[in-house]
Amino acid sequence: MDLPCRTAAPRESLRERRRRETRDELHAAALRLSRELGFEQVTVEMISEEAGVSPRTFFNYFPSKESALLTWPASFTPEARARFLAAPARDTRSVLRDVGELFASYLEASPPRRDEVEEVFRIAERTPSVLAAVLAGFDALERELGALVAERTGRGTGDRTADLVSGVSMAAVRVAMRRWAQDHGCEQPAPEFVRESFALLKDLTSPLEEAATASS
Amino acid sequence: MDLPCRTAAPRESLRERRRRETRDELHAAALRLSRELGFEQVTVEMISEEAGVSPRTFFNYFPSKESALLTWPASFTPEARARFLAAPARDTRSVLRDVGELFASYLEASPPRRDEVEEVFRIAERTPSVLAAVLAGFDALERELGALVAERTGRGTGDRTADLVSGVSMAAVRVAMRRWAQDHGCEQPAPEFVRESFALLKDLTSPLEEAATASS
Numbered sequence: 001m002d003l004p005c006r007t008a009a010p011r012e013s014l015r016e017r018r019r020r021e022t023r024d025e026l027h028a029a030a031l032r033l034s035r036e037l038g039f040e041q042v043t044v045e046m047i048s049e050e051a052g053v054s055p056r057t058f059f060n061y062f063p064s065k066e067s068a069l070l071t072w073p074a075s076f077t078p079e080a081r082a083r084f085l086a087a088p089a090r091d092t093r094s095v096l097r098d099v100g101e102l103f104a105s106y107l108e109a110s111p112p113r114r115d116e117v118e119e120v121f122r123i124a125e126r127t128p129s130v131l132a133a134v135l136a137g138f139d140a141l142e143r144e145l146g147a148l149v150a151e152r153t154g155r156g157t158g159d160r161t162a163d164l165v166s167g168v169s170m171a172a173v174r175v176a177m178r179r180w181a182q183d184h185g186c187e188q189p190a191p192e193f194v195r196e197s198f199a200l201l202k203d204l205t206s207p208l209e210e211a212a213t214a215s216s
Numbered sequence: 217m218d219l220p221c222r223t224a225a226p227r228e229s230l231r232e233r234r235r236r237e238t239r240d241e242l243h244a245a246a247l248r249l250s251r252e253l254g255f256e257q258v259t260v261e262m263i264s265e266e267a268g269v270s271p272r273t274f275f276n277y278f279p280s281k282e283s284a285l286l287t288w289p290a291s292f293t294p295e296a297r298a299r300f301l302a303a304p305a306r307d308t309r310s311v312l313r314d315v316g317e318l319f320a321s322y323l324e325a326s327p328p329r330r331d332e333v334e335e336v337f338r339i340a341e342r343t344p345s346v347l348a349a350v351l352a353g354f355d356a357l358e359r360e361l362g363a364l365v366a367e368r369t370g371r372g373t374g375d376r377t378a379d380l381v382s383g384v385s386m387a388a389v390r391v392a393m394r395r396w397a398q399d400h401g402c403e404q405p406a407p408e409f410v411r412e413s414f415a416l417l418k419d420l421t422s423p424l425e426e427a428a429t430a431s432s
Contacts, residue, residue: 093421096421132344132345132352139347167386167390170383170387172383175380178379197376204312204380205312205422
């Protein structure tokens with residue numbers, strides 16, 4: 001392994017903590033109001049009032065009511081990016097493995113709440129603007145990751161293999177998160193779902209899998 | 217290969233032809249007006265008038281002005297679905313290969329115009345509602361494909377491996393189409409880009425690639 005499994009939480013300044021708390025409060029208010037009234041009925045004004053801030057402050061944190069609902073996926077921390085870029089292996093197999101660890105440690109550093117993620121996926125199913133925001137969030141992360149993979153592997157930005165590694169990784173993350181959100185029975189944490197998804201990825205194109213399936 | 221490379225064009229009734237022509241005309245009008253005025257300024261009324269139909273008729277073909285801009289990706293023909301499902305191999309490696317052929321023959325049966333696809337991608341870059349519609353189109357196709365793969369491989373709908381095969385395939389298709397749309401220099405057709413993308417996919421997790429890269 002090139003990457004350590006856990007990210008040490010960096011020390012937070014008072015200002016950073018206040019920002020995080022306001023952001024969390026706006027997110028919680030958006031979810032609470034959507035649950036009570038239905039997402040379509042909720043406005044930025046209502047979310048701001050519920051959280052005790054002005055709409056102007058709201059827009060310092062989120063560009064729209066959809067984005068307040070979705071605090072995940074966000075982007076990687078500078079430390080995680082640096083660690084990913086510093087790892088020596090440049091072949092796609094190792095890079096894919098490290099991308100899996102990048103996501104797993106991201107989820108370990110800021111664990112999402114299963115009931116919230118499930119609720120957001122459920123709202124997205126019936127609200128096109130929320131589905132669009134979810135997809136746009138994943139798309140933005142896919143581009144960020146594509147640039148990281150291009151840099152790590154010494155390829156130019158927009159390189160086809162780098163884009164493919166990034167797209168394939170995001171598919172693995174999306175499948176893992178959807179499954180984790182729906183998995184009420186067991187208490188397996190989200191990073192384990194991500195690791196399993198990346199392990200499965202490795203076998204998808206393996207000729208060995210062909211033989212195993214043919215004999216089953 | 218389990219799938220033939222080309223789809224024979226099915227015979228079209230007069231009614232089907234008229235529908236296709238109206239749809240094509242609405243799509244062309246949406247693109248033409250977006251080019252002249254900017255997409256934000258264009259309304260469903262303007263597109264309908266330009267194509268010589270009523271807004272009511274417009275909504276028989278498209279649910280929104282965004283969707284009129286995007287005639288690709290659509291969905292698979294019943295014949296292509298049946299052929300894909302009838303192929304015997306159930307291992308993921310063979311299924312991935314056949315998914316590549318499913319897309320390649322889809323593109324051969326109804327070839328998209330490169331300048332149009334490039335234009336739509338460009339509009340999507342600066343117009344969130346168009347990006348959302350592009351992403352939602354790919355997402356719908358990913359779900360359709362996931363169900364097809366689940367059926368073909370004898371897994372239940374929502375099976376993790378089936379979802380992963382589908383997600384990974386859509387990543388390969390998106391990378392191929394983006395690259396094809398931007399590739400002004402050469403005249404390689406879109407299906408070849410898709411086939412190359414799926415071939416590259418096969419090598420992403422190959423241990424051989426590791427050795428090849430390490431020595432380069």
